[in-house]
Amino acid sequence: MTTTATTLRTLITLWPELRNALGDRPIHGAFGLGLRGYLASLDQHDATEAAALRAQERNPAQLGARPIPLSLRVYDTMRAIEAALAACAEVTAAAVQDEPIPLPGHDWPAADRARRAAASRADLADPRRWRFRGRTPSGQHTALWLLARVEGRPGPFRKLSVEQERYIGSIARGAVARVEAVLDVADGRRELGAGHPCACGGTIEVYGGAGATPCARCTGCGALWTEAGVIAA
Incomplete structure (x- = not known):
C-alpha cells in the first residue's frame, strides 16, 4: 500500500x-501521439477559437498583443x-x-x-x-x-x-x-457505458495513458479499435 x-x-x-x-506548444493532429498530445491539440483549438472571438470584440491596435496561456x-x-x-x-x-x-x-x-x-x-x-x-x-x-x-x-x-x-x-x-x-504518465481505463454499446451489444472499454495510443475494446465480441479504425474483430 x-x-x-x-x-x-x-x-x-x-x-x-x-x-x-x-x-x-500544442501539436495539431496529435491524437496518435497519445492522450497528452490529443489534449494539447484541443487546448490549441480552444485558444484559436478564443482569439478569433476577441478579435471580433476588441481592437488589437488599442489593447496590444495579449498572449493566451499555452x-x-x-x-x-x-x-x-x-x-x-x-x-x-x-x-x-x-x-x-x-x-x-x-x-x-x-x-x-x-x-x-x-x-x-x-x-x-x-x-x-x-x-x-x-x-x-x-x-x-x-x-x-x-x-x-x-x-x-x-x-x-x-x-x-x-x-x-x-x-x-x-x-x-x-x-x-x-x-x-x-x-x-x-x-x-499513468495507465487509464474506463467503460463508455450503456449509451455507447458495440454493434454486438457488448460494453466498450477505452484504454490510454502513459504515452500509449488510445484504443477501445469490446468486452463482448473482442473487437479492438484505434483512431485508425478496427484492427481486430
Whole structure:
C-alpha cells in the first residue's frame, strides 16, 4: 500500500514536469501521439477559437498583443491542486502547529524581558511555520511542508494523529491522480457505458495513458479499435 509520504514525494517529483508542461506548444493532429498530445491539440483549438472571438470584440491596435496561456488545462490543474494543498496545510497547521511564544508583559523582570522578547520574535519568524497570507504557495512548496509534518520533522509542531495523516494522504492522492492524468504518465481505463454499446451489444472499454495510443475494446465480441479504425474483430 502506498504511504502518504511516498504519495507526497511523487507529487513533489512530478511538479516540475507539470510546470514545464504549462509551456509545451500544442501539436495539431496529435491524437496518435497519445492522450497528452490529443489534449494539447484541443487546448490549441480552444485558444484559436478564443482569439478569433476577441478579435471580433476588441481592437488589437488599442489593447496590444495579449498572449493566451499555452495550456489552459495544465494551468487549471495546477491552480486547483495548489488550492487543495493549501487548504489541507491550513487545516493541518491549525491542528498541530504550536502557538508562538508570547511576548513578555511589563510585569516581567527587566533583566529577562529582552531575552524573552527575542525568543518570541524568533519563534514567530520560524521559517518552518505554515503561513498563508492571501497568496497561495506553489504546490511543490506546500507538498514539502506537508511531507515534513508526515515524517515528524523537528519544528513547532505536535505529532499528527492517524486521522490527520489520512486526511493529508487523501488530498495528496487526489493531487497525484490529477497530475498523472494531465501529464499522461499513468495507465487509464474506463467503460463508455450503456449509451455507447458495440454493434454486438457488448460494453466498450477505452484504454490510454502513459504515452500509449488510445484504443477501445469490446468486452463482448473482442473487437479492438484505434483512431485508425478496427484492427481486430
